[in-house]
Amino acid sequence: TKDSRTFGxxxxxxxxxxxxxxxxxxxxxxxxxxxxxxxxxRVDPSVVISLKNGGGIREAIxxxxxxxxxxxxxxxxxxxxxxPSANKQAGQISQLDIENSLRFNNxxxxxxxxxxxxxxxxxxxxxxxxxxxxxxxxxxxxxxxFSFDPTRPAGSRVLSIAVKDAxxxxxxxxxQNGQLVGNxxxxxxxxxxxxxxxxxxxxxxxxxxxxxRVETGIGEQQALQDFLTANFATNPYNVADVG
Numbered sequence: 472t473k474d475s476r477t478f479g480x481x482x483x484x485x486x487x488x489x490x491x492x493x494x495x496x497x498x499x500x501x502x503x504x505x506x507x508x509x510x511x512x513r514v515d516p517s518v519v520i521s522l523k524n525g526g527g528i529r530e531a532i533x534x535x536x537x538x539x540x541x542x543x544x545x546x547x548x549x550x551x552x553x554x555p556s557a558n559k560q561a562g563q564i565s566q567l568d569i570e571n572s573l574r575f576n577n578x579x580x581x582x583x584x585x586x587x588x589x590x591x592x593x594x595x596x597x598x599x600x601x602x603x604x605x606x607x608x609x610x611x612x613x614x615x616x617f618s619f620d621p622t623r624p625a626g627s628r629v630l631s632i633a634v635k636d637a638x639x640x641x642x643x644x645x646x647q648n649g650q651l652v653g654n655x656x657x658x659x660x661x662x663x664x665x666x667x668x669x670x671x672x673x674x675x676x677x678x679x680x681x682x683x684r685v686e687t688g689i690g691e692q693q694a695l696q697d698f699l700t701a702n703f704a705t706n707p708y709n710v711a712d713v714g
Contacts, residue, residue, distance in 0.1 A: 473567035475557035479699030480707035484533035484548035487572050492525035493605040498712040500611030506698035508613040511662035514687050518660045520614040526607020529574040573691045577664035581685040586645045587655040598625035608672035
């Protein structure tokens with residue numbers, strides 16, 4: 472029954488694998504972070520940034536095919552497969568797919584962060600990144616881009632943070648060359664998960680005063696369903712994951 476309820480389509484495998492979403496940006500990390508941003512903006516149009524933890528993504532959306540051995544297609548990653556008994560076509564994303572991936576269905580929480588606090592939050596997100604490590608805190612983001620160097624000491628790894636508009640244009644530079652830029656106290660409205668806002672994965676949100684916290688009552692699963700329906704019902708999602 473759950474596989475028969477579909478929300479949009481994808482032409483590509485949506486990477487939610489543990490070794491990926493906890494170490495780097497992935498297409499599924501982007502998709503669900505952007506979905507959270509879109510849902511939050513319907514509640515508060517001033518929200519510009521979305522931040523969630525990679526550890527909240529529990530499964531890819533798609534399939535791995537091939538029988539192994541001498542099969543040349545072994546290990547090929549493809550979009551969701553058809554399920555004729557549920558009247559589901561290949562590439563359609565179902566309620567079951569979404570529930571498998573966003574298993575905790577965390578609720579979306581709105582908060583306000585200063586530029587300096589946002590820098591601290593991203594530093595925390597990458598502080599445990601190292602070869603062989605898969606920290607659940609690793610950030611998947613929307614409305615912003617950041618870069619970091621995992622070989623630098625924890626707390627000073629973030630090299631850049633930029634706020635981005637819907638077209639990918641930079642609207643504000645927060646960190647450049649590892650240094651905070653501009654007024655450290657300027658603020659940004661952010662959507663995150665209630666789990667993180669409460670200090671989950673060690674995030675420092677509870678240590679910050681005056682967050683102006685608002686609970687939206689919207690779950691991540693609903694946010695992704697709505698986003699897929701609004702944007703990829705006719706033209707499938709087509710951004711392939713890269714290494």
